[in-house]
Amino acid sequence: MSLISVLRTGVSGMNAQSSRISTVAENIQNAGTTGYKRTGTEFSSLILDSSSTGDYNSGAVETVIRRSVSAQGPVSFTTSKTDLAIQGNGFFVVRDSNNATSLTRSGNFVEDGPTGNLVNSGGFTLMGYAVGENGEATPALNSTANMVPVNVSTLGMRATATKAATISGNLPADAAPLAAPLSDKVYTKKTSMVTYDQLGNKVTLDIVLGKTATANQWQAQVYIPGNDTALATVTLGFDANGQISDPAAVTAAVSRLAAANGTSINLDMSKITQLAGSYDLTGTADGKAPSAVTGSDFASDGSVYALYEDGSRALAFKVPLANVASPDNLEPRAGNIYLPTSTSGDLQIGFAGLSGLGSIKSSALEQSNVDVSSELTAMIESQSVYTANSKVFMTGNELLETLMNLKR
Structure with missing residues (x-):
């Protein structure tokens, strides 16, 4: 057995524990670091071949750093x-x-x-x-x-342009037919609703309605206030129950509105009824002002x-x-x-x-996946093992000095 190898083995053990202490120190200081993953030190023995069965050359210990990146923290x-x-x-x-x-x-x-x-x-x-x-x-x-x-x-x-609008409610069944053609000046009933163009500007639409000479039939026209040209004209026919007789036919695509506010609105009037009672129409539209x-x-x-x-x-x-x-x-x-x-x-x-x-x-x-109590335990273990390795080194050194003194 070589006394020099004993010294090297002691040094190897101290270096290994120094590495472990370093990882422990890093883990503890990052215990509060968001998303930090614990670093650990693993040991592997390094064995040296002996020349004979009677002699033994002490080896060393190798360290491998492992990081528990895949371990979930709390x-x-x-x-x-x-x-x-x-x-x-x-x-x-x-x-x-x-x-x-x-x-x-x-x-x-x-x-x-x-x-x-x-x-x-x-x-x-x-x-x-x-x-x-x-x-x-x-x-x-x-x-x-x-x-x-x-x-x-x-x-x-962001501004949201109006794409869909709905008019619903009731038209009085006993209303008198219009004596003149329906227009923005001649009508039986009128309602309004606010829409928005692509820039978020408010565009008010006036919807005028008038009963025609044909039984159970109304007309509706859509205007922008101040513009005498109707954007759309829709005929509303009602059945014996006061419901729209052909809902698909009265859904108007107000495509001419594109000239005024850069968009096209689908106007749904299929929910309007013609029943006995008073006039009661409301209009709603999607779209929003700039936000x-x-x-x-x-x-x-x-x-x-x-x-x-x-x-x-x-x-x-x-x-x-x-x-x-x-x-x-x-x-x-x-x-x-x-x-x-x-x-x-x-x-x-x-x-x-x-x-x-x-x-x-x-x-x-x-949070960090470091367990501080485990790290403190590892620190105590490393300190003890480091001290033991230093004793091995000191003992080997004393034996070497004894051997050197034999010549005196």
Whole structure:
């Protein structure tokens, strides 16, 4: 047995425990870091071949660093809608100021003042897919190429043009027929309703109605106040029960309205009745005046909605989740992010709740998966083993000094 090997074995043991203490220190200091994943030190013996059965050359111990990236940390709830936690598998896709893509579980995103992008505490921007006019995201298969920063403030104000309107109620069955043709000046009854053009401007529509000489028949015309030309004329025929006899025929597409406010409105009059009693018509229309974005809302599938001050919301982005075959083999980087490696597997991108990916929780954060009590226990163990290894080194050194003194 070589006394030198005893010294080296003692040093190897102290170095191994030093590595373990380092991971324990890192885990404890990041126990409160959002989305942090515990780092552990595992030991493996290194055996040296002995020249004979009577001699033994002590080996050493090797350390391997393992990161429990796949272990879920506890989820705590917050008051911020832009705080996001992943319940299950997957990572958020983020980019830094150099446009480099990485993965993270740290979902403490806030709106960046200068840009309006959602940025986490590490300074990384949340990426997602923009939603087109068809209401769908168009992701590239397992690629981050067409991802854009999630930024609802870029949507600005929104106006919704009127597309559908309805007039319902009752026309008196005993009304007298008009003596002259129906017009904006000659009518039996009149009602109005407010619509909106594509710019959000209010456009009032006047609907005038007059009973014709034909039994159980009325006419309706639509005008813009101040314009003597009717936008549409509709004939309303009623059956013996006072109901519209042909509902499909009285649904008018007011296409000429495009000249006034840039849109076409489908006007439904099929709910009007002709019964004994008084005149009672009301009109309603969809569409809304311009409204500004006031915030955002996240769904569990990653859908991001822009919230408007009028109470409406619109789908704006779809946040994907990324995953790899072996998350524990991802390469950690500063800022609590990870990069794929040859041992982690290729990047797979999908939407939350699909293909084994977890769900996204808004107003929630995933906490560190570090158990401080376990780390303190490991610290005590490492301290004891380190001390024991130092005793081995000191004993080997004393034996070596004894051997050197034999020459004296």
